[in-house]
Amino acid sequence: MKWARAITGDGTEVTGVIEGDQLHPRAALGSSEGAGGAIDLADLSLLPPVVPGKFIGLWNNFKAAAEKGGMAHPEHPLYFFKADTSLSGPGAEVTLPAAAGRVVFEGELGIVIGKTCKAITPEDAADAILGYTCINDFTSLDVLNADPSFPQWTRAKSFDGFGVVGPVIETDLDWRALTIRVLVNERERQSYPASDMILPPERIVSALSQDMTLNPGDLIACGTSIGARPVKAGMAVDVVIDGIGQVGVTLVAEPA
Structure with missing residues (x-):
């Protein structure tokens, strides 16, 4: 089942x-309650499937x-x-601020939480x-490593649009069989198997739930592998995961 979030021509936001x-349309993400008649995809513009x-x-x-980094x-x-x-979605333009300096893409598999969970086991995490x-x-x-006393993870990753998500949430797949690919100007620049994860999704969700309550709609990026590269304004960057789809954005320079 593929969940999506979109906007109609008259500006109405729908999830379904x-x-x-x-x-x-459905009443909410993950809900079985209908919320109106079917809408042709051609009449919709896709948004990030979750906020x-x-x-x-x-x-x-x-x-x-x-292994490559000796970690x-x-x-x-x-x-x-x-x-x-930082959230952006299919077809967005992402501005590269001058203050950001060198920026790299990182294609990743994302986990979407469906149930409130706290201190759950890996076995129970699959259901969440x-x-x-x-x-x-x-x-x-450049921002991440600007101050040797404190790696600036949040600032380096939180510029507007720096979290591209989409095009849908797929509920029926085996994550172990997936390959995460990134295309830059339609040329493949990153490709790696999800099965190479150190901590698999169930362990990630279980471990994070020991630290904090996870709520429906929370989003976890599973991390990236080798192949992340610098990008610049004018490039089209697409993340492709067969079985889920393709989400692409165009990078633009900050206005003078």
């Missing part, structure tokens, strides 16, 4: 399930990247938060996951 070439209360990102969660495998997720205003989506976790390397 995609079936064929139509979106069937997260918490947008959490992981660091050092793939074996290949850990030990973490026992607990190493995480940061992205600002809610609504589904999965594509994420591009843009990061300013």
